[in-house]
Amino acid sequence: MATDALTQRGVAEPQAGWPTWLRSLWHNWYVYSKTWRSSLTTSFLQPVMYLAAMGLGIGSLVDHHSGGVDGVSYLAFVAPGLLAATMLQMGVAECSYPVMAGLKWDRTYWAKVATPLSVADVVIGHLGWTVVRFTSVAAVFLAVMAAFGVVASPWALLVVPVAVLSGTATAAPTAAFSATQDSDYGMALLFRLGVLPMFLFSGVFYPVTRLPQWAQVLAQLVPLTHGVNLCRALTLGTGFGWGLVFDLGYLIAWSAVGLALALRTFGRRLVE
Secondary structure, rough: HHHHHHOOOOOOOOOOOOHHHHHHHHOOOOOOOOHHHHHHHHHHHHHHHHHHHHHHHHHHHHHHHOOEOOOOOHHHHHHHHHHHHHHHHHHHHHHHHHHHHHHOOHHHHHHOOOOOHHHHHHHHHHHHHHHHHHHHHHHHHHHHHHHHHOOHHHHHHHHHHHHHHHHHHHHHHHHHHHHHOOOHHHHHHHHHHHHHHHHOOOOOOHHHHHOOHHHHHHHHHOOOOOOOOOOOHHHHHOOOHHHHHHHHHHHHEEEEHHHHHHHHHHHHHHOO
């Protein structure tokens, strides 16, 4: 009866024989289908407001006084960086407080592992849903960039999967970290000492080479810098080389290590 009611509402349940982690992902989809309106601003209107502010405001000033950045308009320079930064913010937002809620407040993860779902199903289902969210937002962001006329290369079509990977590189470690927390104090520190510095010093708004040498080294340690490099190169169609291969590998490594850590920290909490 419950399944029939959900199907009538347009939320199809995974069928028998499908991977079990899809049931965990499906739960996240069902919850989102009831609350999606609250995410419109951050998911879809924010890209328009960001790019309008940069293109019509700050960008016009930079272009007027310095002729742009690295031979392109400031909007064309900053737009792919903002896309990567949006993935960072979404990844942390989707895998911080929601993970703590599932473990401590709502305890939905405990309910899931009381069924045939395993800890791995819970982790992969949550991160899988995050990937779905990344994909939709990245696609909209790219469409807005194209409407603003800052997509200069057909390689820009690869920006969506690259942006998704960039977001996963922060989402997976964040989920692993969140599973170790017993209060939300750690979340506040994560946003203040992690997200904010990365947002400001990872090449989103200006080339990393403008930073002091020691700061450039630190910037290369965080995944957002490499996500910005890839998104910018694909959008502008410039700078292809082994450096981008390293950027891609670095993001994959962060995602893989983050997933491994998340499986471990979730397991410690849910198999107590």
